[in-house]
Amino acid sequence: MSKTRQEHDDRPGVRTTRPAEEGTDSARAPSTGISRRRLLGTAGVAGATGLALGTAGGAAGYAAARPEEATALTTVGTNAVPFHGTHQPGISTPAHARGHLIAFDLAPGARRKEAAALLRRWSATARALMAGEPATGGGHDTGVALDAGPSSLTVTFGFGRTFFDRTGLGEQRPAALDPLPPFSSDHLDPGRSDGDLWVQIGSDDALVAFHALRALQKEAGTTARVRWQMNGFNRSPGAAAHPITSRNLMGQIDGTKNPKPSEPDFARKIFVPTPPAAGTPAWMAGGSYAVVRRIRMLLDDWEKLSLHKQELVIGRRKSDGAPLTGGTETTEPDLDKRGPDGNLVIPSNAHARISAPEANAGAAMLRRPFSFHDGIGADGTPDAGLLFICWQADPLRGFVPVQRKLDRGDALSAFIRHEASGLFAVPGGAAEGEYVGQRLLES
Template sequence: MGQRMSRRSLFGLGAAGAAVLGAGAVASRGMLEEEPALVAASSTSSAFPFYGEHQAGIVTPAQDRLHFVAFDVITDKRAELVDLLQEWTAAAARLTQGKDAGTFGAVGGAPEAAPDDTGEALGLPPSGLTLTIGFGPSLFDDRFGIASKRPAALADLPKFPGEQLVPEISGGDICVQACAHDPQVAVHAIRNLARIGFGKVSVRWSQLGFGRTSSTSRAQATPRNLFGFKDGTNNMKLEDADLLRDQLWASGEDGSAWMAGGSYMVTRKIRMTIETWDRSSLQEQEQIFGRDKGEGAPLGQKKEFDPVDFATKGPDGQTAIRDDSHVKLAHPSSNGGMHLLRRGYNFVDGSDGLGRLDAGLFFIAYQRDPRKQFVPVQMRLARHDALNEYIKHVSSGLFACPPGVRDAGDYWGRALFEN
């Protein structure tokens, strides 16, 4: 990968000032002022900058593939953890720009030594790779002297009605989200970070995803989930500078100075009962979501982005959008104006012993404070959403994602470990 970097020097490690995704996509002035380090890849093979005020992979226009991993830290030495974060940061800065994970790469080192890079991405472009790190509540125990720095917003999630969480695929001390347009590039990045972390961290669980289920930029079309419905029509977008400042990025005023410019990530693996859903009538499916399946318009409206009107009547004289519909319960107007920035992916993990698809949505959402945003929204959905008949939450994660890495002298989470 490294030998091809010179032809892409335009997309260097440093910050840049404009964002363009594909022909004709123009970033607003407000977005540029808010996200000076965000450069959208001009093609699916190009690179996003690594350094900046915020981590890439949050408002970055969502790529098509995901490899997500949660690690347990197996060393109890603070210095070793800090060293690992420094090594990971240096590797991430290289990987996201299309270089090998280490200085000597996959084939440039001594023949009798293990290579610096595993090699399966040799010859591949960066493919829009972003790497985003987060720290789980369990990292803030008494091992590393950071218990007093646990943010109040990183409070453990409550138990939600109906969830059937599997502990082995939930939680974790540290997570890394790798997003790219090429699945091999994303897998390569996680594989090399895990290799670098040998003896200091172990993989707790991981998840592959395909087919983004949200748009994080207005330049992107709204994708569909495995139920066949457009997902994330009213998602926060990178162009919404004021909304992002208010509801996405943590502030020093929130009580944890080291998290200023960061965000809080919630993950939920949601298994869908695909076969039962596929036998449901179109009318029932649309009533459950509150949108039509073809256009994605709110029921009672004609176009996807028409305003949702919960007072609109249907042909039977009843409100077109039911009170137990997904769109009604999740809408900001039903949740005190709270928004989430969703960045989820479809998954298919084969089939179970009865021949049913093990498939669904790997939900990822970023926000300024999960206690005020994700928790009340999910509690309302868990109690009342008609969609619950067809889904099951089996995994959960909560992570504090620190601000971006400013330059080559910085590293992931540096402010957390400073005295």
């Protein structure tokens, strides 16, 4: 590991090296008044320069590519996710470094027509922002995302149970939106739960995500009012060598058993088929259901456990996520294996055992969470944990049976608290020329 910072001079190919904080010879690239469009257009070339420097030599050489000293976007900025498609973005999109969840309630008097106009505005804005264009609806763009690339921005829209009666669309409400059953570990705050409309924003850049949040909020106008809003994060791209199944704030690898897009039954588990099965409204074709839970982690208690006890609670090794019965993260746990003392190696109440799909009649959900950390709570403990978001074709076969089992016997439940909950019907993606939810709102 290099002990020096290497920095870019503004001359291509020139590197300077200095001890950090000595701060006398740093050269900064000159600022120019070039437009965002031009910056995006030349990103490939400029990025190549920055990255090529990095390939000159090993880890020390790599330090040269730190982008604060360069003027180039890297793929972190230039990546764009398409808005239009069979499914909405933000479901099987890789985890984002930054996310916002925001729920709205329709304003009194706003009905189907106003809701349709809002979804049309929101879709137009989401499409533009995801392509790296400014938000033009409702006045000038705030400018917060100027200079930045699309940064893998995604915007995902969903409808809560209460949306349908308020818009006169009660007959179109899927049965899957029936309220979740209560769980004994619930400590739910109604003010941070549910909502007529739900928007998930994800990006690998915090300012790009914030920019989208403000733009979409502004366009809610007089049609919908914010009910609750939450912020989350995951690793920055490139910061870790284990980026797919990331760690949560307990230090545990999370998501090992997620269905993989490469598996043949992935779509069947996660998305409503086209056409939907009998009983599911046609407008949900290609859609999915999102269960959202704000799960506070009782970190002060958790961190007092020894590493050994933490691993018994989870049933996996902390270092690499492998089951306690051996192998690597992807090895199947041997749930029947007993140790020399005759006890189960993976205890009967271990989280990994109880949540295993094979213990839940194959129930499967795609967990795509964010961590959250809102400072210190009123009780003096960290207000931190997991914005749990799981996606499934049917929440009654995905989230509910698993959570019911966890609620009864999971050793982890002593260290977490479900503080808010939402369940949303997320329609399929919009085709070109269409807006999200059009098949419902113009049905």
